[in-house]
Amino acid sequence: MDRCSQTPSVPTRKLGRQGLKVSALGLGCMGFSTWYGKPVEEKEAIAVIHHAFNSGVTFFDTSDAYGPHSNEKLLGRALKGLPRDEVQLATKFAITTVDGKIEVRGDAEYVRKACEDSLERLQLDYIDLYYQHRVDTKVPIEVTVGELKKLVEEGKIKYIGLSEASADTIRRAHAVHPITAVQIEWSLWSRDIEEEIIPLCRELGIGIVSYSPLGRGFFSGKAVLEKLEETDLRPQRYPRFQGENVEKNKVLYERVAALAKKHKCTPGQLALAWVLHQGEDVVPIPGTTKIPNLNENIGAISVELTPEELKEVAAAVPEHEIAGDRYNEALAKQTWKSVTTPPLSSYVTPE
Incomplete structure (x- = not known):
């Protein structure tokens, strides 16, 4: 498939020190299948994915949890017509459902099976970047990464990543095998990682992949200017999208919108540009299911901000004015502030 010569140019960025290069802006694909409303028709989803590739988003x-499984199958079919060596595919494992309850697993047997199952669904010979989606509090991270290291040696995955991992977990994992990227929420209204996680990643040479860089669509106007579908899970799972919190947070959106006018861009582009300006080791992966929104996101690459302007944008969304936590109580228990991995010395390998 030929690249469209008229589409904006998307530069590349390095994630980690192991050699992975990706487009400076990624595409989060979860929304095609789950969480933000009804699944998108496959033909439409593939059209968006191909448009992204033609625009330089590679x-x-x-994740195997999206659907579950249907999102990986969709990506597998969408990537069929694209040159494999020009695509960087990231997927995740660890979240599974047992008797209707979510369980997180990081034991060696599960890691291997999850990888092989994902490869089959994706119809690929290898996964470029394979993340542990959430940390298993029952299994030492050394065991999980030890098995991932074997998968690297076997050529089934190229690079290892973690998601929502604490600083201690990241450091211990990196001691077993270099971690290429940590995927974690980072946006104008999710900045608590800046004190500990970001400095550690930079100390160890780990890339940062920012998920929900638009505040789950909030800074692009979603839930502020539009009524969410009944099937949209944001009001159920994210307190910032609930009741009076939405009204309070509108003030933050309006401040960003006012600054966006000054910079001759949309509020979403300004919020995304702020993340892009946090460093050459940062790659945001906003999700969208529509080509116009994708084009808007790509346009954020052209928004240039000085250090003073970056401070001004950040100051428009002060932490103490954000109404609501980023996750509900149940989901918050799986995030980096709440999870710990047991010491290797305490672990008994399952027979």
Whole structure:
């Protein structure tokens, strides 16, 4: 498939020190299948993915948990017509459902099976970047990464990543095998990682993949200017999208919108540009299911901000004015502030 010569140019960025290069902007693909409303028709979803590739976005993010499984199958079919060596495919493992309850697994047997199952669904010979989606509090991270290291040696995955991992977990994992990227929420209204996680990643040479860089669509106007579908899970799972919190947070959106006018861009582009300006080791992966929204996101690459302007944008969304937590109580228990991995010395390998 030929690249469209008239589409904007998307530069590349390095993630980690192991050699992975990706487009400076990725595409989060979860929304095609789950969470933000009804699944998108496959033909439409593939059209968006192909448009992204033709526009220079070559870094695609999915997970076996999205659907579950249907999102990986969709990506597998979408990538069929694209040159494999020009695509960087990231997927994840660890979240599974047992008797209707979510369980997180990082044991060696599960890691291997999850990888092989994902390869089959994706119809690929290897996964470029394979993340542990959430940390298993029952299994030492050394065991999980030890098995991932074997998968690297076997050529089934190229690079290892973690998602929503604490600083201690990241450091211990990196001691077993270099971690290429940590995927974590980072946006104008999710900045608590800046004190500990970001400095550690930079100390160890780990790339940062920012998920929900638009505040789950909030800074692009979603949930502020539009009524969400009944099937949209944001009001159920994210307190910032609930009741009076939405009204309070509108003030933050309006401030960003006012600054966006000054910079001759949309509020979403300004919010995304702020993330892009946090460093050459940062790659945001906003999700969208529509080509116009994708084009708007790509346009954020052209928004240039000085250090003073970056401070001004950040100051428009002060932490103490953000109404609501980023996750509900149940989901918050799986995030980096709440999870710990047991010491290797305490672990008994399952027979």
